[in-house]
Amino acid sequence: DAGVTQSPTHLIKTRGQQVTLRCSPISGHKSVSWYQQVLGQGPQFIFQYYEKEERGRGNFPDRFSARQFPNYSSELNVNALLLGDSALYLCASSLGQDNSPLHFGNGTRLTVT
Amino acid sequence: GQQLNQSPQSMFIQEGEDVSMNCTSSSIFNTWLWYKQDPGEGPVLLIALYKAGELTSNGRLTAQFGITRKDSFLNISASIPSDVGIYFCAGHTNSGYALNFGKGTSLLVTP
Numbered sequence: 388d389a390g391v392t393q394s395p396t397h398l399i400k401t402r403g404q405q406v407t408l409r410c411s412p413i414s415g416h417k418s419v420s421w422y423q424q425v426l427g428q429g430p431q432f433i434f435q436y437y438e439k440e441e442r443g444r445g446n447f448p449d450r451f452s453a454r455q456f457p458n459y460s461s462e463l464n465v466n467a468l469l470l471g472d473s474a475l476y477l478c479a480s481s482l483g484q485d486n487s488p489l490h491f492g493n494g495t496r497l498t499v500t
Numbered sequence: 501g502q503q504l505n506q507s508p509q510s511m512f513i514q515e516g517e518d519v520s521m522n523c524t525s526s527s528i529f530n531t532w533l534w535y536k537q538d539p540g541e542g543p544v545l546l547i548a549l550y551k552a553g554e555l556t557s558n559g560r561l562t563a564q565f566g567i568t569r570k571d572s573f574l575n576i577s578a579s580i581p582s583d584v585g586i587y588f589c590a591g592h593t594n595s596g597y598a599l600n601f602g603k604g605t606s607l608l609v610t611p
Contacts, residue, residue, distance in 0.1 A: 429588050429601030443597040477542050486531045486592045489599055491542035
């Protein structure tokens with residue numbers, strides 16, 4: 388069975404640009420979460436979506452937005468990119484019940500220059 | 501998010517040795533999860549714990565959910581070179597759906 392798939396794997400953008408990252412969850416999983424991981428740190432929560440509704444949001448500015456589609460795939464959008472947005476962006480899927488374990492994709496490595 | 505204190509920060513051991521790492525928090529957690537991350541990849545779930553006092557094994561790995569619900573440990577027995585990587589503890593509190601992560605323990609195993 389396919390795991391969580393993310394695209395693209397790597398991306399280079401310039402300050403001020405916008406970026407869209409994509410995620411397909413494990414088949415049967417209805418919840419998708421997004422995390423940001425900077426070098427040397429653990430992942431930090433950005434968003435969680437369940438059945439197309441935002442269920443939680445971390446401490447990130449409004450430049451970050453996301454959505455979930457009827458097929459449970461998801462997109463993360465970041466506007467007005469800053470150098471500090473350079474990180475590994477991880478998508479995780481879960482069944483959606485409270486506290487069900489997250490299964491992560493291999494992430495998108497975003498570099499902002 | 502809630503801060504998780506993970507220790508040690510790094511470990512350098514010989515193949516065959518046992519390893520122990522732990523995670524503590526000032527807040528009560530409802531779940532404790534342990535993940536391993538290899539370079540260039542996402543975290544892979546090793547063990548999930550759901551009840552205070554729960555002790556769970558996965559092959560050479562054993563993890564426990566502390567009775568106070570504020571800590572957890574992970575043990576690896578008879579380490580092998582492929583155990584190299586960064587191990588993260590993570591958990592859910594009552595206050596939301598976010599999974600809170602520690603800063604990781606970097607494990608190096610020499611043959």
